[in-house]
Amino acid sequence: MPTVKPKSLTIRSYQVGFGDCFLLTFHYSGKTGDRHVLIDFGSTGTKASMGKNLMLRVAQDIQEQCNGKLHAVIATHRHKDHISGFATNKKGTGSGDIIASCKPDVVLQPWTEHPKAKVNATAAPTTMTANKAFVAALGDMHAISAAVLAEADTRRSKGRISAALHRELTFLGEDNLSNLSAVENLMSMGKKNFYLNFGSKSGLERVLPGVKTRVLGPPTLKQTSTIKIQRSKDEDEFWQFQAMANQFVLKRQARVFRRAKTYTALVAPPFTRWFIKRMRSVRGEQLLGIVRALDKVMNNTSLILLFEVNGKKLLFPGDAQIENWSYALSKPAIKRLLSTVNVYKVGHHGSRNATPKTLWGGFKHRSKKKTDKTRLKSFMSTMTGKHGNARSKTEVPRQTLVAALQSESELFTTQSIKGKGNISLACDIKL
Ligand SMILES: [Zn+2]
Numbered sequence: 301m302p303t304v305k306p307k308s309l310t311i312r313s314y315q316v317g318f319g320d321c322f323l324l325t326f327h328y329s330g331k332t333g334d335r336h337v338l339i340d341f342g343s344t345g346t347k348a349s350m351g352k353n354l355m356l357r358v359a360q361d362i363q364e365q366c367n368g369k370l371h372a373v374i375a376t377h378r379h380k381d382h383i384s385g386f387a388t389n390k391k392g393t394g395s396g397d398i399i400a401s402c403k404p405d406v407v408l409q410p411w412t413e414h415p416k417a418k419v420n421a422t423a424a425p426t427t428m429t430a431n432k433a434f435v436a437a438l439g440d441m442h443a444i445s446a447a448v449l450a451e452a453d454t455r456r457s458k459g460r461i462s463a464a465l466h467r468e469l470t471f472l473g474e475d476n477l478s479n480l481s482a483v484e485n486l487m488s489m490g491k492k493n494f495y496l497n498f499g500s501k502s503g504l505e506r507v508l509p510g511v512k513t514r515v516l517g518p519p520t521l522k523q524t525s526t527i528k529i530q531r532s533k534d535e536d537e538f539w540q541f542q543a544m545a546n547q548f549v550l551k552r553q554a555r556v557f558r559r560a561k562t563y564t565a566l567v568a569p570p571f572t573r574w575f576i577k578r579m580r581s582v583r584g585e586q587l588l589g590i591v592r593a594l595d596k597v598m599n600n601t602s603l604i605l606l607f608e609v610n611g612k613k614l615l616f617p618g619d620a621q622i623e624n625w626s627y628a629l630s631k632p633a634i635k636r637l638l639s640t641v642n643v644y645k646v647g648h649h650g651s652r653n654a655t656p657k658t659l660w661g662g663f664k665h666r667s668k669k670k671t672d673k674t675r676l677k678s679f680m681s682t683m684t685g686k687h688g689n690a691r692s693k694t695e696v697p698r699q700t701l702v703a704a705l706q707s708e709s710e711l712f713t714t715q716s717i718k719g720k721g722n723i724s725l726a727c728d729i730k731l
Contacts, residue, residue: 304332305510306609306731311643311679312365313725314358315717317346318683319381320618322645323362323724326508326609326731335508336366339374339616339645341385341399342482344475345686351720355385358723359395363402370402371507375409375486376618377602379595380475381649386482386489396482400489406503407490410518412601413483414495445477464689469588471687472595496603498523498627510609516634517604517620519627599648600624606637609731614643621653629658639664643729646680646705650697651688666708676709677729684715 306326314321320340327334341362346354362370375383386396452469455461461469487493494503497520502513602618604625615638617625628634639662647654660666665676680697688694705711717725 303510304328304330306335306508308731309609309614309729311712311727311729313679313681313712313714313717313727314341314361315350315714315723315725316341316343316354316358316381316385316681317350318649318686319343319384320376320649320681321358321385322616322679322681323365325365326511328509332509334366335371336369337372337374337504337508338362338366338370338399338404340376340382340618341395342380342382342479343384344381344471345683347683349718349720350723354723355395356398359385359398361723363398366402368402370399370404371406372504373399373404373407373486373490374603374605374616375407375413376616377410377598378413378479378483379598379619380477380479382618383479383482383486386485387479388481388485394481396485400485404490405492405507407486407493408503408603408605409486409493409495410601410603411495411497411500411520412518413486445472445474449474449477465588468687472588475595502605508607512608514606514608514637515603516606516628517617517624518601519624524627596621596623596653599654604628606641611640612643612729612731613637613641614645615641616645617647617654619648619654621648622656625654625656625659629656635662638662641665642674642676644676644678644709646678646682646697646701648696649682649687650680650701650705652693652698652701655701660704668707670710677727678705678709678711679727680705680711680713680715682713682715 306328308327310325310327312323312325314323319342321342322339324337324339325334326337341355341358343355351357373386375386386399388394388396388400449470452461452466456463456466492503494501496502496515498515498517500515502515504511504513599619599621600623602620602624604617604620605615607614607616628638635658638659641663642665644663663676665674667675669675680702682697684695684697687696690699702711712725712727714725717723
């Protein structure tokens with residue numbers, strides 16, 4: 301019997317403002333039919349021009365496009381701009397309730413999200429060995445974010461920090477809050493949950509016949525510790541704070557998700573009180589350094605997935621930054637594999653730190669010729685003016701990267717979706 305393979309794929313990029321939401325529909329002939337995979341659904345900010353109830357309208361459109369049945373949901377990492385759309389409400393009318401009603405067969409998340417991961421996990425439970433506090437630290441970050449947000453508001457009201465700094469702190473702080481109902485929904489909506497790390501089976505084997513899905517990140521701490529090692533001075537300082545927080549957490553030995561509940565109450569748990577006291581004595585810019593470091597660590601828990609069908613390769617790296625990428629890129633065979641990528645979901649909304657130059661420079665299908673049929677296609681979900689600034693070369697999306705994407709690939713960006721009625725951009729790809 302010939303192997304069943306999809307003939308084509310539709311990638312729908314949804315307008316979620318600042319965030320990611322992609323619906324991949326693999327078209328099979330015969331009784332296999334269409335297979336729908338939702339990758340991320342979240343936002344940290346929209347514009348009035350996008351209309352009201354955007355997330356609800358996006359959820360309804362996803363439900364319509366997939367005919368009420370999702371085959372897989374992938375949440376690349378726990379940030380609000382990737383999972384807030386999965387939030388539910390008591391009435392059962394939230395955007396996340398609509399997605400849950402599409403009964404995904406499988407839900408894929410990074411290993412750091414495993415509900416049974418102990419606070420000292422270095423990998424998902426099946427392979428857990430050493431004694432590190434990374435998973436716990438991810439939980440602590442929500443509490444620290446809540447505290448930073450409160451502190452930023454106090455400082456702004458007293459005129460101690462600028463409006464611009466307050467905006468930046470609020471953005472990063474909110475992105476790192478815990479999004480509890482979304483997290484719980486992801487844990488319960490699928491028939492099966494998979495918590496992945498570099499090299500593990502994807503869990504999509506039955507759902508997407510004929511598609512090979514490689515998991516290229518995140519590595520476990522056993523594989524590498526670079527995802528938690530930070531580089532700049534500010535960030536080193538953050539890790540000292542965090543190490544102290546961990547001492548408290550380890551004593552408590554509480555489970556990650558039980559603790560997560562206390563964070564949503566916006567009451568700092570006892571083990572972070574020392575931190576808040578200390579934080580009050582630091583300057584606004586230092587607060588920014590802390591939340592930036594925190595944001596980066598969470599981004600580095602992003603799943604990096606590479607789909608391969610009939611030799612065509614599609615790369616979806618979430619918001620993975622260099623520390624997560626470096627493990628995969630350190631392997632020559634993976635680097636070779638990535639050099640022939642045909643479709644690239646631009647990492648981290650086009651920020652400067654998520655498309656490593658080794659990766660971009662290695663893409664052989666980059667081409668300036670618009671008529672080139674094998675030209676790389678890139679997909680970017682972003683919103684200008686939300687994050688960073690051009691003066692410090694931190695604006696998102698980063699202009700130099702956008703220029704390269706425009707000149708050397710066919711770029712599909714959510715910023716080209718205009719008007720209140722339009723919420724998605726569809727692109728058909730022959731496989
Ligand atoms: Zn993001």
